[in-house]
Amino acid sequence: MPNLEKKTLTKQSEDFAQWYQDLVYEAELAEVSEVRGCGIVRPYGLKIWELIKAELSRRLEDDGVENVYFPIFVPLENLEAEKDHVKGFAPELAIVTHAGGEELTNKLAVRPTSEAAMYKTYAKWIQSYKYLPLRLNQWANVVRWEKRPRAFLRWSEFLWQEGHTAFATETEARAESRKMLDIYTDIYKFMAIPGFSGQKSESEKFAGAVDTLTIEVMAKDGKAIQGATSHYLGTNFAEVFKVNYLGSDGNSHLVQQNSWGLSWRAVGAVVMVHGDDNGLRLPPNIAPIQVVIIPIYKDELSQKKVLENSNKISADLKKKYRVKRDERDNESPGFKYNYWELRGVPVRLEIGGREVEENKVTVFRRDLNTKETVVLGELAVYLKKLMKDIHKNLYQQALDFSGSHIKKIKSWEEIKATNIWYEASWSEDPATEKELKEKFGIVSRVLPLKNVSKPAKNKKCFISGQAAKRDWLFAKCY
């Protein structure tokens, strides 16, 4: 729980995990719930997710993906059908054993993901090649009873979108998987977050997938956050759920499938990437409030003038931005500054007697924590540019940060700290990854796209000394 008494966040440098927790609760993104591991997302936090969702939704619709909805419950036997899949998820399943006052003969799992919920139906829907490709998406909640929950990043229940597609050929399916990764990469850019997109290792990929593509994000404590994944499932699930189609050749074939998802974990990533010791810093694209106006006055006369003025400005700005006027009479300007800085509002306008008299406003930008005075007539143009600048600057800061926190190494003996990432040539042997994890708590995060078809820079694997295949990124992760 946040310590509201101290009124200041734990410093990032003191205890990053504590800082994150303090911020999530004090900025009113979320609330602890009565249910272990589950979070209550408050309006301010949910709005950030909804803004991310709106953008992704738009992108998917533009691309011709249709939305669908399947039940939250999955027959347990369906889930058990794909053997890697069930092995991966069994430990974290919530299972319904009783309903309607009776014990269920056929137990139901609360979906941890919906492959097993959907594909039997896909088999029904897909008859011939004419029904392909099938590209559906659902916005849903899923439940994964992880041993160690973390606000936004790993709550037991979370909201996400999961796309499930079926194609005739591997080429098409793999192209789709890659396209979705690109869309996710764009969505992270929309949040002013540079990600590392690429491929997962054998041990890190999705249970049931042939290949998993991922976008990895670097938090300010140097840990990696898996931002979104796009899986090429091959025919693994199609075999189990008998998803075949009649080809133009007259023969029956298995479909080639993908699934891809992005969750509200992205909100946690935004906090961990952009936040500072004063609180959240939101890029304008996903800020529930983009401009907050603080009227400042001393007596009734100036109050009237200032409020008139700020109302006019706010009415004007509301046409283009999400604007909030903070007219609470019982709080001081200083209190309000801190209040909205904690919540990461990108731009603050201060309007007091001075501004009214000179026909100006004072503009504060949260990304740099600086103030400037702007002539009222130039405000619209100024803000338009400022919003772009803030986005660019946040992105650049994050890019510089991650760039300066990756160390290229030739041998794992060079690993001293675990609060940075390492780039190294790797044999891709799962056994070596296990060793690395045991010794340093570090795992492979991603084979960056640019390295996928490039041979390793160094001949020897940085762990085992065997022949290295390609250059991967390694880090601790959330």
Add this chain to the structure above:
RNA sequence: CGGGGUGUGGCCCAGUUGGUCCAAGGCGUCUGGUUUGGGACCAGAAGAUCGUGAGUUCGAAUCUCACCACCCCGACCA
């Protein structure tokens, strides 16, 4: 699942050699007033089965036993 910690008004908590505790303080809330350019102040008010159960005792927030819940670290983690 292993290690550690915590449970006291809405929130943060003090109080644990048993009695002076029908529980202190701060934040927040409410009322009134003064304030308002970087986390305002004064006065007053409301608000508590001290996690649950049993036990010891003349007497339990405090001691004993059992249980429950949550948090943190780790293992696990698409």
